[in-house]
Amino acid sequence: MKSEGLRGSISIDGMTKDDAIVYLMRCYGEEIKRLVYTFVKNWQQAEDITQDVYIALYTKLDTFRGESALKSWIYTIAINKSKDFLKSWSYRKLAFTDKFTASSNGSVDSAEDGVVSNSEDELLYQAVLSLPIKYREVILLHYYKEFSIREICELLKISESTIKTRLSRGRKVLQETYFELGGER
Amino acid sequence: MDNQLKNLNRTLDKQISSTPVFTEIDEQNILLAIRNPSSKKDKQSKTKRTIVPRFLTAALFAGVIFTSYTIIDRYLTPETATEIAVNKPKARYAQELTQASSMISYDENTNILTVKGSVKNTTEFNSEKFKTRITVLNQELQASLGLKTFDIVDAPKKGYLKPDEPFSFTKEIKLGKTISDTDLENALQIEVYTETKILTSFIIDNIQYTDIKAEEPIAYKEQPVVEENKIENNEKNTSSITEKEKQEKTTVVNEENPTPTDSLDNLEDQYGQKKTPFNNVVFETKGGHFYVNGITIGNTLDQALQILGPYDKHSEPALHSPTYATWNLKTSLEENDNSGFFVELSELEKESEIGYLGYMTEDKAFVDKLVAQLGEPFKEIPTVTFFYEEKSQQMLIIKDEANYYEITLQFEPDIELYKNEN
Numbered sequence: 001m002k003s004e005g006l007r008g009s010i011s012i013d014g015m016t017k018d019d020a021i022v023y024l025m026r027c028y029g030e031e032i033k034r035l036v037y038t039f040v041k042n043w044q045q046a047e048d049i050t051q052d053v054y055i056a057l058y059t060k061l062d063t064f065r066g067e068s069a070l071k072s073w074i075y076t077i078a079i080n081k082s083k084d085f086l087k088s089w090s091y092r093k094l095a096f097t098d099k100f101t102a103s104s105n106g107s108v109d110s111a112e113d114g115v116v117s118n119s120e121d122e123l124l125y126q127a128v129l130s131l132p133i134k135y136r137e138v139i140l141l142h143y144y145k146e147f148s149i150r151e152i153c154e155l156l157k158i159s160e161s162t163i164k165t166r167l168s169r170g171r172k173v174l175q176e177t178y179f180e181l182g183g184e185r
Numbered sequence: 186m187d188n189q190l191k192n193l194n195r196t197l198d199k200q201i202s203s204t205p206v207f208t209e210i211d212e213q214n215i216l217l218a219i220r221n222p223s224s225k226k227d228k229q230s231k232t233k234r235t236i237v238p239r240f241l242t243a244a245l246f247a248g249v250i251f252t253s254y255t256i257i258d259r260y261l262t263p264e265t266a267t268e269i270a271v272n273k274p275k276a277r278y279a280q281e282l283t284q285a286s287s288m289i290s291y292d293e294n295t296n297i298l299t300v301k302g303s304v305k306n307t308t309e310f311n312s313e314k315f316k317t318r319i320t321v322l323n324q325e326l327q328a329s330l331g332l333k334t335f336d337i338v339d340a341p342k343k344g345y346l347k348p349d350e351p352f353s354f355t356k357e358i359k360l361g362k363t364i365s366d367t368d369l370e371n372a373l374q375i376e377v378y379t380e381t382k383i384l385t386s387f388i389i390d391n392i393q394y395t396d397i398k399a400e401e402p403i404a405y406k407e408q409p410v411v412e413e414n415k416i417e418n419n420e421k422n423t424s425s426i427t428e429k430e431k432q433e434k435t436t437v438v439n440e441e442n443p444t445p446t447d448s449l450d451n452l453e454d455q456y457g458q459k460k461t462p463f464n465n466v467v468f469e470t471k472g473g474h475f476y477v478n479g480i481t482i483g484n485t486l487d488q489a490l491q492i493l494g495p496y497d498k499h500s501e502p503a504l505h506s507p508t509y510a511t512w513n514l515k516t517s518l519e520e521n522d523n524s525g526f527f528v529e530l531s532e533l534e535k536e537s538e539i540g541y542l543g544y545m546t547e548d549k550a551f552v553d554k555l556v557a558q559l560g561e562p563f564k565e566i567p568t569v570t571f572f573y574e575e576k577s578q579q580m581l582i583i584k585d586e587a588n589y590y591e592i593t594l595q596f597e598p599d600i601e602l603y604k605n606e607n
Contacts, residue, residue: 021219029211034198037201051211121199125196128193143190144193144197159596159598161538161595162597165540
């Protein structure tokens with residue numbers, strides 16, 4: 001199914017703030033939480049960040065001007081919050097602790113990882129999530145969320161040529177990682 | 186991979202969770218947090234209470250105390266004590282050397298293994314006197330040599346390197362028994378060391394293996410070519426490059442015999458006949474920009490066509506996602522043929538700006554000449570050389586893909602990425 005793009009036809013004109021936020025949760029809650037998870041790779045954090053996204057939306061709803069589409073606005077907030085978290089000290093500490101715990105306990109998969117499977121889809125999923133964030137975000141937005149390059153430029157505020165370069169390199173890195181994990185050539 | 190990427194939406198959704206992840210509980214939690222912001226604040230203040238602020242405060246106090254102590258020590262010490270202090274100049278030496286190049290070559294006909302390498306002192310200090318040794322990591326090779334390590338007799342003239350001075354060494358060894366090409370992979374480690382430390386160490390990954398049948402290095406072995414035309418082209422390439430090398434100093438030209446195009450999609454109606462026969466590829470540097478056959482990134486498609494004339498549309502599924510139209514300027518339309526010159530555009534519109542130029546060639550002489558022409562690279566790693574023009578923020582990347590070279594020109598405003606990447 002092709003994505004509706006950033007210029008979705010959803011409107012909150014005439015709604016109260018409370019009604020609008022409930023409406024936006026029902027429209028975008030599922031996809032935002034999934035997107036955030038692909039950035040932070042942790043359900044607890046994904047839940048917290050999704051909550052933060054909607055709180056930010058609620059507090060800024062008065063300032064929202066219809067010039068930019070709602071979907072673009074929500075995605076921008078979600079991406080920025082996810083990246084802020086990845087840069088934060090608490091994430092780095094968590095990542096370090098997880099790494100340390102994993103190495104001392106052997107390679108035990110977390111509950112979120114689910115059952116270990118070597119299917120092609122599982123390998124591709126692992127390969128995508130293991131990409132460095134600068135490549136992962138463009139691959140996810142383009143192939144997972146099916147945004148065009150121009151739309152990704154708007155969301156990430158970087159130039160079209162940089163997006164193209166990162167997509168091109170991201171694909172190469174993804175392919176290499178996929179093969180390294182045991183994917184079929 | 187392209188097909189898998191097309192279905193990434195379905196694949197990821199399935200892998201992330203087959204059931205909805207955003208439930209009514211999430212909705213209720215969000216509404217609760219909105220209506221009762223203090224609970225959220227409390228939570229945040231609890232989670233953010235880390236050791237860092239305390240550590241920074243302690244560090245600040247320690248800094249203040251240390252600075253106070255230093256100031257008191259300096260100004261309250263009797264002057265005589267200062268005079269007694271002996272002014273000993275400290276000798277400083279380069280703490281590390283940089284690998285410049287290295288290669289292992291082995292000839293099965295003569296059973297001789299040749300190890301070549303060079304290092305460079307890229308620091309601003311002289312190095313200490315050093316020695317060089319080779320450690321054999323592969324067991325088959327160890328058995329054939331009868332040694333685990335051996336020393337390189339070659340040394341710099343004065344025993345040390347001045348700033349920017351390179352040092353090259355060569356070691357030829359007759360082996361006890363023959364080895365295979367896989368025995369040379371990650372087989373030899375070079376260590377340059379002083380009495381107290383190792384200045385550099387690296388594993389040689391550039392391997393040239395000549396077997397009895399081939400009687401020429403595999404690394405330079407040409408791919409079997411089906412078409413007779415191609416063999417002729419390659420021969421002409423080599424000979425024409427050699428002749429041109431004598432004549433041209435500022436540009437590098439790769440010549441190919443033009444092959445007829447299959448279709449021109451009525452572009453000739455708009456832009457006339459092809460203005461460049463495209464039997465040669467010219468790289469130039471002018472005014473802080475790289476140019477390939479007179480065009481550069483940032484030109485529009487229309488400008489490129491005005492300069493080059495019309496060429497065929499062609500997509501390369503092996504290299505690019507089909508969602509990107511690739512405007513291939515190569516005259517041949519052979520599917521899956523990676524060699525050639527192409528321009529990548531996201532949309533085939535006249536005003537679309539070219540964001541990416543690429544050229545692939547198997548001609549090593551052409552690439553060597555181009556590298557020499559472009560001068561000091563911005564960065565060099567074993568198989569990739571980067572050239573950068575700061576003014577235009579253009580990056581020219583020459584990548585050795587083992588059996589061919591890929592030369593790409595792209596806009597790169599963020600060179601920090603390259604500084605960090607190995």
